[in-house]
């Protein structure tokens with residue numbers, strides 16, 4: 001396995017749109033495993049392939065406290081949506097920036113697993129938020145795109161300030 005470089009805002013590659021995976025083969029499984037290793041190493045609960053400059057519709061997630069419930073999501077589709085939730089989100093491409101985003105409260109997801117087998121999943125709470133956040137990444141959409149101009153500007157300034165402190 002290998003650790004991958006996570007792109008940071010404002011890298012234009014984060015705006016790329018991912019393409020569907022045609023066949024889930026060993027090459028795709030290697031990408032999935034590398035993405036899991038990277039997500040766990042960065043203490044994230046999710047990671048989309050676009051964030052590591054892979055233009056494929058692949059997401060990895062683990063929202064469990066013990067970090068032992070990996071969820072591999074390939075070619076995701078949201079079948080149904082219900083209600084609204086407004087919760088705080090973070091992003092590995094925006095370290096230190098958190099803000100509330102409006103998302104569907106409950107979703108039904110259809111996807112392929114690490115073996116290329118189709119499955120469906122009902123999600124709510126953090127899992128539903130995380131799936132929607134990661135699916136946005138696959139379409140080049142970032143969570144700050146959901147914020148008001150004022151909050152977006154505040155997030156940008158916070159990121160700049162944190163980066164100045166790093167150097």
Ligand code: K1U
Nearest residue numbers: 043044045046047089090091092093130133
């Ligand atoms: O960059 C990413 O896409 C990963 C992101 C996923 C996410 C977390 C929470 C809400 C929406 C999307 C993260 O893992 S952010 C860091 C994190 O570990 C975290 C943040 C908030 C709650 C729980 C965990």
Ligand code: ZN
Nearest residue numbers: 090091092093
């Ligand atoms: Zn993100």
